[in-house]
Amino acid sequence: MAERVVVVGGDAAGMSAASQAIRVAGSSGRELEVVALDRGHWTSYSACGIPYWVAGDVDGPEGLVARAPDEHRRNGIDVRMLTEAVAVDLDGRWVEVVDHDGGGRERLGFDQLVLATGAAPVAPDVPGADAAGVFGVQTLDDGDAVIRRLGTRPRRAVVVGAGYIGVEMAEALTRRGLAVTVVDQAPEPMTTLDPDLGRLVHDAMEGMGIGVVTGARVERFETRGDGGVRAVVTDAGTFDADIVVLGTGVRPATSLAREAGLPLGKSGGVRVDDGLRVPGHDGVWSAGDCVESYDRVSGTWVHVPLGTHANKQGRVLGTNLGGGDDRFPGVVRTAISKVCDLEIARTGLGEADAAAAGFDAVAVTTESTTTAGYFPGAAPMTVKMLAERSTGRLLGAQIVGRAGSAKRIDVCALALWNEMAVGDLAMTDLSYAPPFSPVWDPVQIAARRVADRV
The missing domain is CATH 3.30.390.30 (FAD/NAD-linked reductase, C-terminal dimerisation domain)
Incomplete structure (x- = not known):
């Protein structure tokens, strides 16, 4: 009888794990039934490409999809889209799922569980953060919403947060002809750099015509009578906006893991071993933006949500789940970006x-x-x-x-x-x-x- 593997999350880590597990298990004659769940519309896509889609460099959303659900299905994975895992019972070995398309709810049993739930955008906890015209940029659905908003011909944009996504979206919106202001509460953009190099980014962005306001804390988003965003109010001033993009970072999306009692690290990411197993929980695995990784330089555990790590971790996880032997050796926090x-x-x-x-x-x-x-x-x-x-x-x-x-x-x-x-x-x-x-x-x-x- 086939072992059932339930994979929660249909992007890089989850689908890499699912595909690799089937390949490795098949080579040894082991039979796996792999069910992959995702609450969105897309599998195996490049969220990193969204700013370049918005800028017009690449086509989207289909152009950013490495492998669509039907391709995974042809490879033997039971992919269920618009299906959300809402609870896990580790003792009973089941996942409770909600079908957002058909409206049904069921308990799906598993022998092996893979949590690849990714990361969630950090939104300012201030009035108006849910206003129409305020967008996170984490999924292809988010990118599509931004594209549709740009179709209304906005003139002024505010980007909240000057990390990787913030500066990349500032470029994209500038190239779309909008007047762009970036606001960030840090002293300089790109806090993964030291402040002296962050200052170089600050000066260069201003030289490109992008307004950069640092040391500014967002207090609220003002709205028009129709509920659409009108301005971003900070302790350093008010900035008019027809569209707002949040580039305020992400945190591990681990509410499902936390409620199931799985171990989490200081960042809130799932703690795994170098084989991507969750220690102390047989048959439970995790990979991607929802886990912490070992930093080979500092010797600490860190949350580094990058597609490079997610794909590698998914492959290692899938190899081990399928019966092989592989290890994820850690990270050194390498990252690259550009603005203009x-x-x-x-x-x-x-x-x-x-x-x-x-x-x-x-x-x-x-x-x-x-x-x-x-x-x-x-x-x-x-x-x-x-x-x-x-x-x-x-x-x-x-x-x-x-x-x-x-x-x-x-x-x-x-x-x-x-x-x-x-x-x-x-x-x-x-x-x-x-x-x-x-x-x-x-x-x-x-x-x-x-x-x-x-």
Whole structure:
């Protein structure tokens, strides 16, 4: 008799796990019945692509779907859309589900349970946050709602929050011809960067015509007589808006896990082992934006909601659930973004992170160019690098610059992964030609200067 696997969540982690479990189990003659539940309309889609859909760079929503429900069904997965899991009984081994299309409710038994419930947007808890014209940007349905709102030809937009989604949506709306203001309660945009590099992002955005108001706390959203948003009121002023986008971050969507009594970490994410099992709960697994991951640099557990991790974790989970043996080795918090022609990247620890983790860190910031300085089109880039004073071990790096800057962060991420010292990084055999780099790559320049100080 087939084992029933119930997967809650139909995006990256959940469907990667489901597909991989079927492949691995099939190769060993094991029979699985996999049922995947999702309360939305789409499976296996790129939420990261929503700002570029809004900007007009890519088609959506179908263009952002890697694998539609019917494709998963052809691969042997019983995909049930518009179906929400509302309760889990771990002792009884059932999930209570609601069919939002047909209106039915049932208890679905399981032998193995995979929670891949993702993350939920953090909305300001202030009056008017639910007004028409105020949008989170987490799902394709959210993106579709923004596109439809833009069809009413709004003129002024306010983006609340200056993290990755905030700055990307600010670019998208600017390119759609709207006057855009970004408001954030932090001192500088992009709090995953140190404030000195965040200031570079701030200045560049203002140079692009985007208003940036930092240190501003949202107090309420004012509405018109028809209930649509009219303005965003902060303690630093009032900003008129025909559309508001929330880029205030996300938190793990773990209410189902919490109510079932599963262990959660400090961030609220599900705590899992390196095989993506939930410790102490046989047959219960979790992956993706709803879990905490082990940070290989700080040695702590962190919530890093990125599609890169979700897909890898889903594959590891599916391998193990299907009878194989695999491990998810952790993260170093690598991320990359852009706003117009400004590229932004980071990996590892910033100065505050390093101090909190107990490191005695040395930080050096260097200015360089994306190509040889004499080559046409050479553009500025700033690299900040941190190392442990006693050992010279690389702890983190941040890059802000023009085209050709940001992907250099991958060299730093690989060095972090392998616990390299900055002196060794400075002497690595990186490629060189004048159209691509100075003779000393900017990453090597930064590493050499840090090495001189440790």
